[in-house]
Structure formats: C-alpha cells, structure tokens
Amino acid sequence: MEDHGKLSHHFWLTQGMARTIGVNVNDALRDGRMGRGEYAEMVAKCCHCDRSEQCMAWMGKQTAGAERAPGWCAIKPGLERLKEPA
Incomplete structure (x- = not known):
C-alpha cells in the first residue's frame, strides 16, 4: 500500500475505533x-x-458499539483516556 493510501486507511481505522x-x-x-x-x-x-x-473484523462485529477497544489495539490507551470524564 502506498504511503498516502496507508495513512488514509489508518486515519479511518482510528476514527472507526x-x-x-x-x-x-x-x-x-x-x-x-x-x-x-x-x-x-x-x-x-x-x-x-x-x-x-x-x-x-473486530469493529465489524461491534454492531452495538463496545465499551473498550481490544487489548491489542495500539491506540487503546489514548482512546480510553478520551472516554474519561473531563
């Protein structure tokens, strides 16, 4: 995958997660x-x-959403920090 395509792909994966x-x-x-x-x-x-x-595949199975990102997700800590009340 070319760099721009890879970046776009992961931008949308980040948004989706x-x-x-x-x-x-x-x-x-x-x-x-x-x-x-x-x-x-x-x-x-x-x-x-x-x-x-x-x-x-994991996101595709979360039709009602999920409480947490999977343990193997590289961006889990950052996303979960954003879920904490301000």
Whole structure:
C-alpha cells in the first residue's frame, strides 16, 4: 500500500475505533481534550500496527458499539483516556 493510501486507511481505522467505543475525535479536538499533534501520533501508532485486518473484523462485529477497544489495539490507551470524564 502506498504511503498516502496507508495513512488514509489508518486515519479511518482510528476514527472507526474511536466511534466504536463512543469517542468523538472531532469533539475532542474542538474542546481541547486532544491536540492535533496528539491525534497525528495516534494515527501514526495505528499505521505501525500490523493488525488492520483483525481491527476491521473486530469493529465489524461491534454492531452495538463496545465499551473498550481490544487489548491489542495500539491506540487503546489514548482512546480510553478520551472516554474519561473531563
């Protein structure tokens, strides 16, 4: 996968994982709970993960959403921090 395609793929995986566990990344950016640099790092961590197929399969099974990201998710700590009350 070319770099731009890989980045786009992992951008959407990051968005999807966040949405699946009830995190709105755009709201977190807008209200200052996460900076743009922190978000870029999160997408980069996702890019370095070799479980995208497993990730997509897991998200596909979470039709009602999920309380937490799976333990193997590279961005789980950052996403779960965003779920904590402000």
